[in-house]
Amino acid sequence: MADKITSRSQDYSQWYIDLVRSAKLADYSDVRGCMVIRPNGYAIWEKMQAALDAMFKDTGHVNAYFPLFIPESYIAREAEHIEGFAPECAVVTHGGGEELAEKLYVRPTSETIIWASYKKWIQSYRDLPILINQWANVVRWEMRTRLFLRTTEFLWQEGHTAHATKEEASEEVLRMISIYKKFAEEYMALPVIMGRKTDSEKFAGADETFCIEAMMQDGKALQAGTSHHLGQNFAKAFDCQFQTSAGELDFVWATSWGVSTRLIGALIMAHSDDRGLVLPPKLASRQVVVIPILRGDKTAVLEQADAIVCTLKKHGIPAFVDSSEQNSPGWKFAEYELQGIPLRIELGPRDIAGKKCVVARRDTLEKTELPLDDTFSMQVSEILNNIQQNLYDRALSFRNEKTIEVNSYEEFKTAVENGFVIAHWDGTDETESRIKEETKATIRVLPEEQEYLDRYKMMEPGICIYSGKPSARKVVFAKAY
Amino acid sequence: MADKITSRSQDYSQWYIDLVRSAKLADYSDVRGCMVIRPNGYAIWEKMQAALDAMFKDTGHVNAYFPLFIPESYIAREAEHIEGFAPECAVVTHGGGEELAEKLYVRPTSETIIWASYKKWIQSYRDLPILINQWANVVRWEMRTRLFLRTTEFLWQEGHTAHATKEEASEEVLRMISIYKKFAEEYMALPVIMGRKTDSEKFAGADETFCIEAMMQDGKALQAGTSHHLGQNFAKAFDCQFQTSAGELDFVWATSWGVSTRLIGALIMAHSDDRGLVLPPKLASRQVVVIPILRGDKTAVLEQADAIVCTLKKHGIPAFVDSSEQNSPGWKFAEYELQGIPLRIELGPRDIAGKKCVVARRDTLEKTELPLDDTFSMQVSEILNNIQQNLYDRALSFRNEKTIEVNSYEEFKTAVENGFVIAHWDGTDETESRIKEETKATIRVLPEEQEYLDRYKMMEPGICIYSGKPSARKVVFAKAY
Ligand SMILES: [Zn+2]
Ligand SMILES: [Zn+2]
Numbered sequence: 001m002a003d004k005i006t007s008r009s010q011d012y013s014q015w016y017i018d019l020v021r022s023a024k025l026a027d028y029s030d031v032r033g034c035m036v037i038r039p040n041g042y043a044i045w046e047k048m049q050a051a052l053d054a055m056f057k058d059t060g061h062v063n064a065y066f067p068l069f070i071p072e073s074y075i076a077r078e079a080e081h082i083e084g085f086a087p088e089c090a091v092v093t094h095g096g097g098e099e100l101a102e103k104l105y106v107r108p109t110s111e112t113i114i115w116a117s118y119k120k121w122i123q124s125y126r127d128l129p130i131l132i133n134q135w136a137n138v139v140r141w142e143m144r145t146r147l148f149l150r151t152t153e154f155l156w157q158e159g160h161t162a163h164a165t166k167e168e169a170s171e172e173v174l175r176m177i178s179i180y181k182k183f184a185e186e187y188m189a190l191p192v193i194m195g196r197k198t199d200s201e202k203f204a205g206a207d208e209t210f211c212i213e214a215m216m217q218d219g220k221a222l223q224a225g226t227s228h229h230l231g232q233n234f235a236k237a238f239d240c241q242f243q244t245s246a247g248e249l250d251f252v253w254a255t256s257w258g259v260s261t262r263l264i265g266a267l268i269m270a271h272s273d274d275r276g277l278v279l280p281p282k283l284a285s286r287q288v289v290v291i292p293i294l295r296g297d298k299t300a301v302l303e304q305a306d307a308i309v310c311t312l313k314k315h316g317i318p319a320f321v322d323s324s325e326q327n328s329p330g331w332k333f334a335e336y337e338l339q340g341i342p343l344r345i346e347l348g349p350r351d352i353a354g355k356k357c358v359v360a361r362r363d364t365l366e367k368t369e370l371p372l373d374d375t376f377s378m379q380v381s382e383i384l385n386n387i388q389q390n391l392y393d394r395a396l397s398f399r400n401e402k403t404i405e406v407n408s409y410e411e412f413k414t415a416v417e418n419g420f421v422i423a424h425w426d427g428t429d430e431t432e433s434r435i436k437e438e439t440k441a442t443i444r445v446l447p448e449e450q451e452y453l454d455r456y457k458m459m460e461p462g463i464c465i466y467s468g469k470p471s472a473r474k475v476v477f478a479k480a481y
Numbered sequence: 482m483a484d485k486i487t488s489r490s491q492d493y494s495q496w497y498i499d500l501v502r503s504a505k506l507a508d509y510s511d512v513r514g515c516m517v518i519r520p521n522g523y524a525i526w527e528k529m530q531a532a533l534d535a536m537f538k539d540t541g542h543v544n545a546y547f548p549l550f551i552p553e554s555y556i557a558r559e560a561e562h563i564e565g566f567a568p569e570c571a572v573v574t575h576g577g578g579e580e581l582a583e584k585l586y587v588r589p590t591s592e593t594i595i596w597a598s599y600k601k602w603i604q605s606y607r608d609l610p611i612l613i614n615q616w617a618n619v620v621r622w623e624m625r626t627r628l629f630l631r632t633t634e635f636l637w638q639e640g641h642t643a644h645a646t647k648e649e650a651s652e653e654v655l656r657m658i659s660i661y662k663k664f665a666e667e668y669m670a671l672p673v674i675m676g677r678k679t680d681s682e683k684f685a686g687a688d689e690t691f692c693i694e695a696m697m698q699d700g701k702a703l704q705a706g707t708s709h710h711l712g713q714n715f716a717k718a719f720d721c722q723f724q725t726s727a728g729e730l731d732f733v734w735a736t737s738w739g740v741s742t743r744l745i746g747a748l749i750m751a752h753s754d755d756r757g758l759v760l761p762p763k764l765a766s767r768q769v770v771v772i773p774i775l776r777g778d779k780t781a782v783l784e785q786a787d788a789i790v791c792t793l794k795k796h797g798i799p800a801f802v803d804s805s806e807q808n809s810p811g812w813k814f815a816e817y818e819l820q821g822i823p824l825r826i827e828l829g830p831r832d833i834a835g836k837k838c839v840v841a842r843r844d845t846l847e848k849t850e851l852p853l854d855d856t857f858s859m860q861v862s863e864i865l866n867n868i869q870q871n872l873y874d875r876a877l878s879f880r881n882e883k884t885i886e887v888n889s890y891e892e893f894k895t896a897v898e899n900g901f902v903i904a905h906w907d908g909t910d911e912t913e914s915r916i917k918e919e920t921k922a923t924i925r926v927l928p929e930e931q932e933y934l935d936r937y938k939m940m941e942p943g944i945c946i947y948s949g950k951p952s953a954r955k956v957v958f959a960k961a962y
Contacts, residue, residue, distance in 0.1 A: 027598065029548045029594065029597070029598065031548045031585065036547050037545055039613065043544070062520035063523050063524070064517070064520045064523045065523055066517050067512045067634055087578050089577075091574065091576070095572070096622030096624070097568050104512065104571070106573065113510065117508065117517050141576045141578075143577070153548055155546060
């Protein structure tokens with residue numbers, strides 16, 4: 001089993017590192033800032049991919065693959081884009097033993113290489129919309145890295161769509177951020193606030209960036225997905241015009257949207273505890289572990305354990321048995337708690353005699369007895385649903401508790417060390433950047449959801465906590481990962 | 482619809498290029514040798530991935546992800562490996578705006594970066610075996626490229642396993658090449674010869690390479706998958722020792738195995754025709770297209786078309802309707818033939834009156850009538866199975882016809898322009914390389930399958946066609962992609 005995990009209360013940062021290493025989710029490699037995603041971590045990514053990919057396809061998107069390398073001249077075409085990305089890129093200068101005539105950037109994101117293709121594919125409104133997604137690796141040179149959350153190379157999906165009108169593009173931007181919200185809440189059991197980014201926080205090259213923001217157990221924010229309205233910026237940079245249905249020429253409208261393996265970091269930080277990983281059942285490739293207590297009639301216990309696994313699998317519940325005699329039941333309990341298996345079934349000779357078993361939930365650590373009768377699989381399935389819902393409810397209560405509204409900068413400075421802060425802001429870059437400098441807190445999101453707006457009366461005008469100038473609305477501040 | 486496709490008889494090479502472009506499977510990008518895999522092409526890759534991934538998992542493998550970048554010093558650790566790969570690598574020299582202290586190679590294959598991790602993970606026989614697969618992009622600088630078949634960047638999977646004994650590793654090597662054979666034959670409808678490579682054709686760093694070789698419609702060979710016994714070479718290079726169950730220290734045994742997006746090229750070259758793509762139903766994301774003939778009572782026809790799609794989908798057959806009035810039925814017939822949809826259903830007012838429809842197979846271009854009754858889905862499913870089987874049978878007959886046994890070098894030189902050649906070889910590198918120099922033909926495989934060995938009496942001793950020296954067995958020569 002694993003080394004001891006530092007407790008969250010003692011050192012949240014160290015707890016995270018210990019957990020990721022002990023549960024064998026990821027490792028640093030010897031390549032600066034690059035991680036190895038180990039099988040336990042990658043299995044979570046596969047579940048995420050499957051769920052997201054199905055949602056993308058249900059909304060008419062198809063997958064494709066564009067080159068890893070981007071010519072320097074492409075990156076340079078969109079002015080804000082090169083300013084934002086070029087300094088953090090890895091650059092290929094040699095290939096096939098020779099120096100290259102033009103440097104190649106390892107993609108930090110693919111807008112430019114994709115719009116070079118779209119220019120070739122789009123002539124008329126009949127070629128629109130294009131609704132393409134790509135699953136890929138990207139590289140952004142990072143000085144300070146953290147497994148899953150910030151690494152030089154990471155895995156992600158990036159959607160890139162092309163539309164005939166601005167309105168259609170706007171609809172797409174909102175459709176995709178809504179899909180991300182649905183995924184975060186229904187699969188990751190992670191409540192998120194959906195809304196817009198300020199100008200200074202938006203994507204380099206976008207007119208508007210929508211995001212979903214989640215709260216971690218230390219009260220910090222984590223951006224869990226973004227969807228960008230790119231206007232006609234990339235179409236203009238790549239001279240991509242099309243004939244409209246009215247017979248005129250216009251530039252194509254664009255969106256892009258993405259989530260990455262940092263979601264695995266968010267998942268860990270939102271739900272896990274001092275014993276290890278806590279996984280929402282919908283993202284657990286193994287939902288139930290059966291641990292036979294091998295005393296007395298071992299054969300009967302092992303047979304019943306296998307029978308339980310077989311029944312659960314038949315009902316679509318991925319279960320497995322650990323019958324190794326090398327490790328004690330207690331060791332196994334700890335090991336599978338560390339690995340975040342949502343449900344543990346303990347089964348000994350006395351259970352078999354009583355036609356029952358003991359069921360231990362990973363989220364609450366509660367143990368209950370379940371009869372081994374015809375209702376068994378249904379009851380297990382119900383408990384798994386309860387775990388999924390409980391994780392969400394717990395995270396939402398936590399976020400509500402840790403969200404504080406303030407009316408002065410003094411209050412703000414204390415509150416923002418502890419969670420999300422709702423406050424009035426005068427709408428200027430200057431105030432935003434001063435607050436960031438002084439407190440390291442940023443404006444995470446200008447919420448767009450009615451429920452959230454109502455809850456905190458966000459659209460009421462007021463006075464900026466920093467400048468004392470008039471403020472049109474409140475915004476959400478936090479320190480962030 | 483697409484531009485005209487050159488016929489195979491006129492120019493096979495041009496036919497392939499025309500088809501790939503017209504069917505929108507892939508495009509060259511402006512990055513030298515790198516391709517864009519378009520949605521129609523990527524959909525085939527997704528079907529391949531799903532089938533292979535399930536087979537890997539059924540045999541106990543798990544997925545993981547290792548860094549894209551490999552430090553120069555890693556590549557250098559295995560002598561044959563660096564000699565084979567370094568000259569064809571892309572090299573990152575700058576990151577984050579600064580020159581790197583150590584150059585990073587974009588992975589051409591991942592043995593070295595993976596064994597650097599395995600060294601950390603493996604201490605004892607209890608940590609073995611490790612059965613990991615990775616889905617990833619790799620880069621090998623290519624001077625002469627061809628879409629799917631040979632590109633600078635391509636997608637693949639690479640399995641990397643670690644074992645306590647040589648025998649276990651040998652079993653794994655054979656298990657995986659058998660899985661590739663099964664996949665090629667059952668999914669791709671592609672007959673392949675399984676066997677060993679000669680020393681000069683094996684993987685750089687392997688003790689032994691197994692492969693599957695397929696024949697294309699021009700009689701050339703295409704290597705469709707490889708599985709390598711790496712012995713203890715990489716364990717020694719990375720000083721990866723483990724404690725055996727007997728308490729001694731030994732180096733770990735290794736295998737690696739992979740298939741790539743070149744399989745899409747193989748699929749096209751094996752089955753397609755002058756009208757466009759021909760897809761085996763098992764790799765078609767859309768198996769049936771319904772084309773309504775919109776004359777007379779359009780509403781009735783459209784309703785029936787939707788009903789057919791609905792019924793087929795309910796029975797697990799992915800079908801869709803093209804009811805656009807912008808294009809004629811004839812245009813649609815040609816378009817979906819180009820795209821390789823295995824089955825076309827034509828439905829007009831007269832068909833509805835007669836409670837029937839016309840069904841056109843893509844493989845044979847045959848048309849038959851099917852009654853629209855309770856047996857309909859079952860009959861469609863049967864036809865799809867027949868198409869799958871027919872493609873395999875046709876390819877196998879073709880390969881048999883184009884496989885010739887020769888007894889002299891004169892015969893050899895003529896025969897090898899036309900297909901596979903079975904011939905005696907004296908087993909020396911010298912003979913092999915001279916034949917390659919003079920004819921451009923290589924020894925593709927030393928077959929290991931009993932059926933193939935029997936068919937061509939391959940294990941009978943004889944006289945080398947080139948040197949006249951004694952030969953222990955026959956081998957398979959061909960020109961290759
Ligand atoms: Zn970057
Ligand atoms: Zn290489």
